[in-house]
Amino acid sequence: MGTCLIVMKIFLICFCVLLWGIAAALLYGITTYFISINDLSSLTEGSNLLYTLLPLLVIIVVALVLVVLGVLGIIGGIIGNKAMLSIFSCILVIVMVAQIAAGVLAVVFRSEVINHLSTGLQINIQRYENSTTVRDAVDFLQSSLQCCGVTNVTDWDEQPLPNSCCRNNDCETNEPFMTGCLSKIESTIIQSSAIAIAVAVVLALVETLGIVFACIVMCFD
DSSP: OHHHHHHHHHHHHHHHHHHHHHHHHHHHHHHHHHHHHHTTGGGGTTSOTHHHHHHHHHHHHHHHHHHHHHHHHHHHHHHTOHHHHHHHHHHHHHHHHHHHHHHHHHHHTHHHHHHHHHHHHHHHHHTTTTOHHHHHHHHHHHHHHTOOSSSSGGGGTTSOOOGGGBGGGOTTTSOBOOSOHHHHHHHHHHHHHHHHHHHHHHHHHHHHHHHHHHHHHHHHO
């Protein structure tokens, strides 16, 4: 039993180190996301970003909690402190619930996010010639996604077609992109949601193992 207990403690410590790695990955992903949307922030001016930020805030809290959990698990596992391991297990269950909640929020509010983006894009296409900030953001969006307008190129009928609507930023020698930016963004959001759900399922399975390791250490230490 002693050897088994030592092995479980080693597994628990390794699991806690893995939690730190997961937390670092989550925070890196959030940082990358905010950097990417910073270039497009002016496009959603006047829109309520709560639907976008709420799931992200949940993920940030989860990442910070995982760091604390790693500390609790390692210390509790090494010294065999049942109280710390009990707290570790209970909080890990809460984290799993929070992850599920974040996934549900992301799916439920996905259409709201798309609607706000649509409104923001339509407003700012009208402001394209009057604001350098908006112009840069719209050009960045259209060039990077290879799209034109909100629904299609006809959204630019009332003003000159920007070069960002065409390949190589040149509408004199290239045809404009036929796909609107909203559909490209929607596809990206759907793909990201699917990836997020898959990651959440994997994390839940990994976290379940952590709870099992902690319970075994508590029972036999």
